Amino acid sequence: xxxxxxxxxxxxxxxxxxxxxxxxxxxxxxxxxxxxxxxxxxxxxxxxxxxxxxxxxxxxxxxxxxxxxxxxxxxxxxxxxxxxxxxxxxxxxxxxxxxxxxxxxxxxxxxxxxxxxxxxxxxxxxxxxxxxxxxxxxxxxxxxxxxxxxxxxxxxxxxxxxxxxxxxxxxxxxxxxxxxxxxxxxxxxxxxxxxxxxxxxxxxxxxxxxxxxxxxxxxxxxxxxxxxxxxxxxxxxxxx
Amino acid sequence: xxxxxxxxxxxxxxxxxxxxxxxxxxxxxxxxxxxxxxxxxxxxxxxxxxxxxxxxxxxxxxxxxxxxxxxxxxxxxxxxxxxxxxxxxxxxxxxxxxxxxxxxxxxxxxxxxxx
Ligand SMILES: Nc1nc2c(ncn2[C@@H]2O[C@H](COP(=O)(O)OP(=O)(O)O)[C@@H](O)[C@H]2O)c(=O)[nH]1
Ligand SMILES: [Mg+2]
Ligand SMILES: [Zn+2]
Ligand SMILES: [Zn+2]
Ligand SMILES: [Zn+2]
Numbered sequence: 526x527x528x529x530x531x532x533x534x535x536x537x538x539x540x541x542x543x544x545x546x547x548x549x550x551x552x553x554x555x556x557x558x559x560x561x562x563x564x565x566x567x568x569x570x571x572x573x574x575x576x577x578x579x580x581x582x583x584x585x586x587x588x589x590x591x592x593x594x595x596x597x598x599x600x601x602x603x604x605x606x607x608x609x610x611x612x613x614x615x616x617x618x619x620x621x622x623x624x625x626x627x628x629x630x631x632x633x634x635x636x637x638x639x640x641x642x643x644x645x646x647x648x649x650x651x652x653x654x655x656x657x658x659x660x661x662x663x664x665x666x667x668x669x670x671x672x673x674x675x676x677x678x679x680x681x682x683x684x685x686x687x688x689x690x691x692x693x694x695x696x697x698x699x700x701x702x703x704x705x706x707x708x709x710x711x712x713x714x715x716x717x718x719x720x721x722x723x724x725x726x727x728x729x730x731x732x733x734x735x736x737x738x739x740x741x742x743x744x745x746x747x748x749x750x751x752x753x754x755x756x757x758x759x760x761x762x763x764x765x
Numbered sequence: 766x767x768x769x770x771x772x773x774x775x776x777x778x779x780x781x782x783x784x785x786x787x788x789x790x791x792x793x794x795x796x797x798x799x800x801x802x803x804x805x806x807x808x809x810x811x812x813x814x815x816x817x818x819x820x821x822x823x824x825x826x827x828x829x830x831x832x833x834x835x836x837x838x839x840x841x842x843x844x845x846x847x848x849x850x851x852x853x854x855x856x857x858x859x860x861x862x863x864x865x866x867x868x869x870x871x872x873x874x875x876x877x878x879x880x
Contacts, residue, residue: 541783541872541873541874542872542873543786543870543871543872543873544780544782544870544871544872544873545868545869545870545871546776546780546868546869546870546871547867547868548772548776548865548866548867548868548869549791549865549866549867550772550865550866551864551865552766552768552769552772552790552864552865552866553768553864555768556768670797670799671797671798672797673797674796674797674798674864696843696844696845699795699843699844699845700794700795700796700797700844700862701797702844703795703844703846703858703862704797731854732844732845732846732847732854733844733845733846735846735854735855735856736856
């Protein structure tokens with residue numbers, strides 16, 4: 526066997542050269558380029574864009590429904606929703622009064638910048654002007670693993686965990702939490718029922734998400750929505 | 766992961782490779798990619814290409830953060846950015862988010878030493 530490679534050709538009978546290439550190429554450079562294009566579009570339109578990440582069931586769609594209810598009269602909000610196969614979330618959001626575009630990812634377990642670009646084209650063909658929006662929220666696929674590697678061009682990355690998921694959750698997904706600008710603790714109406722150890726959770730979040738601001742909300746009761754508005758840096762607007 | 770295959774095949778094409786023998790990736794512990802999942806998908810993703818049968822080598826990069834108080838770099842084990850000496854939380858990650866095609870080993874048709 527060739528000792529330089531595992532080509533199986535005896536060394537003395539080599540008829541091919543072995544080339545070693547030092548590359549150091551970013552694997553996701555194509556996504557990053559696309560994300561940069563999205564980002565400059567959002568910037569030109571002056572619209573803040575949130576990339577919302579959590580496990581399935583943490584309450585991403587419920588939070589969007591609550592945003593529509595509490596902020597919809599004063600803020601023009603649109604949503605892009607990535608989900609496996611079904612279009613239930615988009616319908617829930619449309620029923621809540623949001624302009625919502627579904628990205629059906631098929632087998633994919635995360636959104637990529639190119640998918641968001643296509644969704645923007647759909648938004649536009651539906652007559653929704655990015656520049657006329659006060660907020661665009663991208664509900665990522667429910668998954669705390671690979672979505673974290675894909676920049677979508679967002680201005681804020683928001684990672685959410687509900688009180689029912691346990692105080693250790695951030696320590697189990699440090700890569701995702703580390704990239705968070707904001708961590709939302711959701712379903713705080715259930716804190717007492719599940720014996721949520723708040724200070725422990727906050728400590729774990731600080732350890733793995735050192736740059737993040739933390740906000741605690743209940744989509745059910747509406748608690749914390751004012752703080753969320755402030756943490757997201759959104760202006761308080763009078764009804765449209 | 767398709768990105769690995771696409772980048773590797775692009776390079777292999779440019780260098781007129783007959784075969785890719787080794788693909789070396791560099792993956793930070795906070796890159797958001799599970800090396801085991803990559804290893805698992807690798808053979809399937811490479812099947813039927815010049816990279817079929819290639820060896821996959823993964824260089825792990827341990828996350829490190831810088832403590833402003835102690836003016837030192839420390840390993841952020843399990844992503845915990847808490848200085849082991851003073852307990853301060855660092856916001857300054859110096860490495861650990863790498864996700865790179867580090868190098869490729871190719872078998873090329875023309876062997877300059879023998880032709
Ligand atoms: N009690 C309570 N339940 C919630 C809250 N937010 C979401 N839920 C429930 O949690 C489940 C999953 O919510 P959903 O928004 O679909 O989660 P997603 O998968 O992250 O989009 C649903 O049954 C919601 O009714 C909350 O603030 N309080
Ligand atoms: Mg949802
Ligand atoms: Zn050989
Ligand atoms: Zn994925
Ligand atoms: Zn220190």
